[in-house]
Amino acid sequence: MSEVGLVRVDSRLLHGQVVTRWIGQVDAKEVIIFDDELAKDEFMIEVFQMAAPSGVELIVKSVDEVTSFLDNRELKYSIILFKNIPMLLKGMKADSEMKRVQIGGIGGGPDRVVVFKNITLTKDEYNALEELSNRGVEIYLQTVPEEKEVKLADISNKFN
Numbered sequence: 001m002s003e004v005g006l007v008r009v010d011s012r013l014l015h016g017q018v019v020t021r022w023i024g025q026v027d028a029k030e031v032i033i034f035d036d037e038l039a040k041d042e043f044m045i046e047v048f049q050m051a052a053p054s055g056v057e058l059i060v061k062s063v064d065e066v067t068s069f070l071d072n073r074e075l076k077y078s079i080i081l082f083k084n085i086p087m088l089l090k091g092m093k094a095d096s097e098m099k100r101v102q103i104g105g106i107g108g109g110p111d112r113v114v115v116f117k118n119i120t121l122t123k124d125e126y127n128a129l130e131e132l133s134n135r136g137v138e139i140y141l142q143t144v145p146e147e148k149e150v151k152l153a154d155i156s157n158k159f160n
Helices: 016-026 042-051 063-070 085-094 123-134 152-159
Strands: 006-009 030-034 057-061 078-082 100-103 113-116 119-121 138-141
Touching: 006 016, 006 085, 016 078, 030 063, 042 057, 057 063, 063 085, 078 085, 085 123, 113 152, 119 123, 123 138, 123 152, 138 152
Parallel strands: 006 078, 006 100, 030 057, 030 078, 100 138
Antiparallel strands: 113 119
16 A cells, blocks of 8 residues: 555544545545445435535445555545544554554543543553554544644553
């Protein structure tokens, strides 16, 4: 797999910040969403396609298709989105070539800890991200391009 414009985890997937900020930041020509539920929902795929800006192709695949779809594909001008940490982890098992992952907005819920702005994680999610980091994947938190990237190690105190 070639260099990727952006790999992002964001529970809202394709939304205003992604459309107005991240697509321009990466000069993305395509947004690829890997999500098992969305891949089966033709109506929601159409809704997301309408949200994609003109000139940007939206592609939705199941997480099981990560390797077959991304293999030998030029991704420098691509944004790859996962809805949550479990989908990311499933995708990373399928394709370990993603070397840099941005954690964006992940909303609250039971057993979730606010780690940075509107990003929450469970202890298990944090541990799984730490394991990816230990295997050489750069994990960082960033909600908008104007913010400085926050390293995973910088939030470790949230789970001690």
